Amino acid sequence: DIQLTQSPSSLSASVGDRVTITCRASQDIRSGLGWFQQKPGKAPKRLIYDASRLQSGVPSRFSGSASGTEFTLTITSLQPEDFATYYCLQYSNSPFTFGPGTKVDIK
Amino acid sequence: QVQLVQSGAEVKKPGASVKVSCKTSGYTFTDYYLHWARQAPGQGLEWMAWINPNSSATNYAQKFQGRVTVTRDTSISTSYMEISSLRFDDTAVYYCASLAPSGPGVWGQGTLVTVSS
Numbered sequence: 001d002i003q004l005t006q007s008p009s010s011l012s013a014s015v016g017d018r019v020t021i022t023c024r025a026s027q028d029i030r031s032g033l034g035w036f037q038q039k040p041g042k043a044p045k046r047l048i049y050d051a052s053r054l055q056s057g058v059p060s061r062f063s064g065s066a067s068g069t070e071f072t073l074t075i076t077s078l079q080p081e082d083f084a085t086y087y088c089l090q091y092s093n094s095p096f097t098f099g100p101g102t103k104v105d106i107k
Numbered sequence: 108q109v110q111l112v113q114s115g116a117e118v119k120k121p122g123a124s125v126k127v128s129c130k131t132s133g134y135t136f137t138d139y140y141l142h143w144a145r146q147a148p149g150q151g152l153e154w155m156a157w158i159n160p161n162s163s164a165t166n167y168a169q170k171f172q173g174r175v176t177v178t179r180d181t182s183i184s185t186s187y188m189e190i191s192s193l194r195f196d197d198t199a200v201y202y203c204a205s206l207a208p209s210g211p212g213v214w215g216q217g218t219l220v221t222v223s224s
Contacts, residue, residue, distance in 0.1 A: 001169075034208065036152075043202055044152065046212035055212055087152055091206060095168040096142070096154040 002026050002090050004099035012107040017078045021102045023088035025069040032092030035064055035073045038101075039084045047086075048073065078104075109133035111203050111215035118221045119193050126189040127218045129203030136184035137161040139210035143177060143188045145199040146217075153199075157206075158186055193222045 003026040013019050023033065031051040036044040046055045048064035051071055061076045075082055083106055088099040114128040129141065143155040156167040158177045165177050171190075179186045186203060198221050204214040 032208075034206070034212075038152075043214040043217050044204075045214070046206075049208040049212065053208070089152075089154070089206065091208070094157070094166045096157075096206070098144075098152040098154060101151045 001095055002029060002093055002097055004088055004090055004097055006086075006088060006099040006102050008102060009100065010103040010105070012105055013078050014107045015078055015080055019075040019078050019082075019104060021073045021086055021104075023071045023073070023099050025071070025090055028069060029090045029092035031066060032090055033064075033066070033071050034089045034091065035062075036087045036089060037082075037084045038087065044087065109205070109211040109213045111205070111213055113201075113203060113215040113218045116219040116221070118223060120224055121193055121195060121222055123193050123222075124189060124191040125193060125220050126187055127201050127203075127220070128185055128187050129215050130183065130185045131205075132184065134205075134211055136179075136181060139205050139207045141177075141179070141186045142204050142206045143175075143186075143201065144204060145201045147196070147199040150199075155201075156188070160186065190220075193220075195222050198222045 005024045007022050033051050035048040038044040051066040052064045063074050065072045085101045085103045087101050110132045112130045137160045140157045142157045156177045158165045160179045176189045200217040
């Protein structure tokens, strides 16, 4: 099975900060990775698919990139509604696997 | 708009079974695989299975093989996820979701299944 690691596991940031979250895959998954945002008590919401494609309706301050087996989610100017937990998901191979999550909270 | 609406919360005893439904609307049910995932209290997301609504083919994570069954009823655009031999550590929120990159990327609202004696 493909393993995903995320770093950091948590971070504290201020409104307006640039935030970067990294997801590393244990083997080549090409561009088969998505990013999800989850707020407490709510279902996850897809932000990015195919490593860098922005989901319709998602603000452009969110972006995704890839380099080999390392994937990055960037939030260019953190907004109050962005404080949440972020997960990556690989769908290149079954079984699909989620990363362990990165919690973004207010500094 | 695309919606996935799940059945309500369940409380079950250890050893029992539970069946959660996921009714879809707003898109052609057979166009995209439907996935199931779960989240134990305070924990991360865990992928469980997918079903191809067109062919009914399924694929399960190994830890759920033999204990989880995913089915669908195309006449009502609904998928079902049944877990048998429930254990305390099956207590979780269960989600259905359209995860295909070309698909709508929408999740159900989640169904809390509590296993308690």
